[in-house]
Amino acid sequence: MVNEPLAITGLGCISALGPDVPGTVQNLLIGHGPMPRPTDRIPTNHPVPFPVFEVTDAWLQARELEANQGRCASFALAAAGEALTMAGFGVDSKMRIGLALGTVIGAALDDEDFYSRFRGAAASDMSPLRQFFSSPDVSPLRRFFANMPVTRVAKAFKLAGPLMTVTTACTSGTLAIGQAAAWLRSGRCEAALAGGAEKLSRLGYTGFASLMIADSARCRPFDRTRLGLNLGEGAGFIVLEREESARRRGARILGWLLGDGNACDAYHLSRPDPNGRGLRMAVQDALKRSSAVPTDLAFINAHGTGTEDNDLAEARVFAEYLTGVPFFSSKGLTGHTLGAAGGIEAVFTVLCLSKGQIPPSIGFSTMDPACGVAPVTSVTSIKGNLAMSTSVAYGGNNAALVFARGEAV
């Protein structure tokens, strides 16, 4: 079944690479970005401090976002606001706008201090009455629910359409875009904001370190010497609507979403299928629904985390099925932003299509013979009007999106 192409009329993005789309695009296109570094935000007694890609606080302060609404929600508000403004939607829009948001840490109560105090009170031998009055107040729980990114964004922009929080790990942002597209095609809303948001968290940091898939230097996606990922944070959203709606409103069509695919490896909880079975199915489905074939693709914005297993599985699919299509990973510029990755990389894909070039894959220098393919290593002009963004999740879910070039951004 071929999807109806959907117009992309707004883009919003914040990451270590830049505070918004104008602040990001030039650095993205030439592959110039900050180095990851350890952060004071994540105190740790790990002997090896793993570097991360952190968003500069000043970028949030410049937007006058409320301090007590949570960092993940703040990123979501910043990027969502930019996308809606670019699309020409004000807070008082009469259109029914939905929101599909992918996140991992944003849906988890990661207040370690609160939990530690709860545990301390629970383990004490005080009398129940003394315990009750000394045990921690539950306002962190109330704040958690109030600050869930979907809740904050929907409230701030008075979104009246369906709301969804997708928590399928690293494919969350990509799947959120697919879900929003389905809403539009089925008439559940008239426009949709879709993408993801994520913040750096000590729990996520410690967790990925425990899996021994974090790199103590800048990550090297697809490189022979790659050792793992760097975590990142931020948010990325696109605004989708049907062509008829965009034309009627006189909105600029910055790009098109043609198709999406979603499939599972059913292989292992912490390793992808080495042959990329699920990714291949997702890619094939996305292309089929776009009425496209691999040779139509100008480039692939790969998931490319820098972990041994992910990059190998992805490379095999590129080598065997998407043969010859240039690809790059942007995670050497932003880190792995988990639930936000699909949203941020969707924005990057649209930008690259619009500008007609893709950046070098930062962190790569030497091809891995096991991968058999290498990403681009210099700024590359692209041929063609279609591009794909791929995502591979922890636990074996895989997703792919196909975009087409629109008007210049």
Added chain:
Amino acid sequence: MSMEMSILGTGVAGAFGCGWPDLVTAVQAEGSCSKIISVPNVVPEGSLSAFEVDPSPIKQRLKPAHLRRADRFSRLVTLGAILALEDGGLEQFSRERIGIVMATGYGANATSFQFVDSILDFGDVGASPILFSGSGHSGGVSVATILLGINGPALSICQPELAFHTGLATANQWLDEGRVDLVLLVTVEEFCPMLFYGFHKMFGSSPVIQPFEWAKQTAAPGEGVTCLALSRPGLQQGKEIARVINQGLGKPVDEAGLLVLGADGMACTGMLYEQLAGGSPVFAPAAAYGSMPTGIAFALAAALGLARKGGSPHPAKVLRFESGVFQPGGEFRLVECGSSGQAAWSDVRVGLELG
């Protein structure tokens, strides 16, 4: 888009037991399936009334080696999916043509906090990678796809309101777009000490859920799993138990005959349900399974179970009810509300050839 979906199988496990017959037995009986759960040092009394599920029936269906790394949350998700496939006689369904949607309000918090325990107990370098693997809210659906060999699409939705109906809409879209021929829509909630603590501090815990005392706080926390096996009408495999004939977001504007409500003793939604109910007959069986964000899925399973078994629910679980309402060909409206005022609904017609 076609709105109609066939329900070919239901899988449920909760405080009432395992399988829809156990749920129906609980719905037709007097009283509540809650029990007093000992939670020393978490609540002042040292215990509270709650609805606890036993996931051990999964062990009769999968080998211990396969379950070795599956945490309790993942076992619940997988159990629900297996029960629905069994109920529908769909065990041999092509795995590439099955998709799975998991909807939860609380998420995998038990495993998440166990991961934090490993950090607090053993330091950053002693954190458990196995617990981290299960701590994201996607772990449950990932494990289910691995244990059941499902290669189709998967989605995990974690939100405190309308998770069930949001997942139901996704299932409809996947079927409509031909991505799969069968969708397993799983809802799951799991206890953890933090949940008991927060629930007790914010809401207390009542020994008896009284959903029709609308503005009164009588909730008690529940956990468990449901699964609906959904397809397009006319699928060759399976027999239709019921059909979802329409869905909507927001409060329904037209009247329906019988309402099946997610009312579960929470005062913040009770008043919304009271307004929606108006003078209609209402079925709200939360005393069988407890108060939880996705409890509406249990209410649906209970309604379908009553239609399959025959008989009426216990009078305490209904309001303005006429006997024999749940029967082949009958229709009802399922309504779910959130404390923010959001609502969603679906109209369901019971299958004609139930046996």
